[in-house]
Amino acid sequence: MSEANLVSFGAAMLVALAVGALAYAFLYPYFSGEREKESRFKGVLEAKRDTLSQLEQVASRRKSVADTLKDMENRQRAAERISLRLRLERAGLNITPRTYWLASLVCGAVLAAVVMFTLPASATRMFLTLVIGLIGVFGVPRWFVNKVTTRRQLKFTAELPNAIDIVVRGMKSGLPLNECLAIIARESEEPLASEFREVIEQQRVGISLGEALERLTQRMPLPEVKFLSIVVAIQQQAGGNLSEALGNLSTVLRDRFRLKMKVRALSAEAKASAMVLASLPPIVTFMLYLSASEYISILFKTRTGNFALLFCGLWMLMGVLVMRKMINFKF
Structure with missing residues (x-):
């Protein structure tokens, strides 16, 4: 083979090697699976970005919910000192504090008179008359108000899940929330009807629904009412499906009331x-x-x-x- 042929053959071999190297460089990722790995890696990165964005949204919603709960807790702490008028309102007694104190004085006087005319004359009789009179003025009326309040709150707790079910069914059928509350105020039993009637009246004078429900928690200081107020407040702050949240709340409240009755029976x-x-x-x-x-x-x-x-x-x-x-x- 001549020298010219050797040079041509060597040049051809070099060109072939160069073309093969270029082809190998371009085609190797497809045959080795590198492109699939790269695409999977990109998918994982995008999924992580989506997860981070969702976590940021959840964190912002949690912060909004926490701020709402903290605000409600601060307002409740500010209203810890309960006035006599609010106690009578919680008991459902349509009397003024003045009438309450007059009835208390009459009760104390009657009990003191019974002790005075029953026991023989002695220093002990005077002491017992004073003690029983004070119990009649400050103890017996307060016990009566607490007893009536407890009975009224128990009836309210028993009827509240049914009222929430009315709201859920009404909202699923297209009625607004205020109209569902008006149905509860018209058709429910006492004390549920009067309390929600008060909520409707407060909304008519310009008070927001959240504020009206917060005032309801003051008149009915029950965990169930606080749950309802918190659910509505969170829905107004962060949005979401209110009917689904209220449906879950109704189930929880009904199970809670059933457990309470079981504990009471035991x-x-x-x-x-x-x-x-x-x-x-x-x-x-x-x-x-x-x-x-x-x-x-x-x-x-x-x-x-x-x-x-x-x-x-x-x-x-x-x-x-x-x-x-x-x-x-x-x-």
């Missing part, structure tokens, strides 16, 4: 036992006074008996408070 025996134990000493003392007054009068006529009576009364009070704490379930 603790009924303990409460009855505590009431019997707490009422037994006063009843026995009163029966002994009626049947053998000379036998028990030593507790009222002598200083030692007075001290013994005071000591036993204090221990009895401590026992009643302990039993009350044991049977008072909060959840």
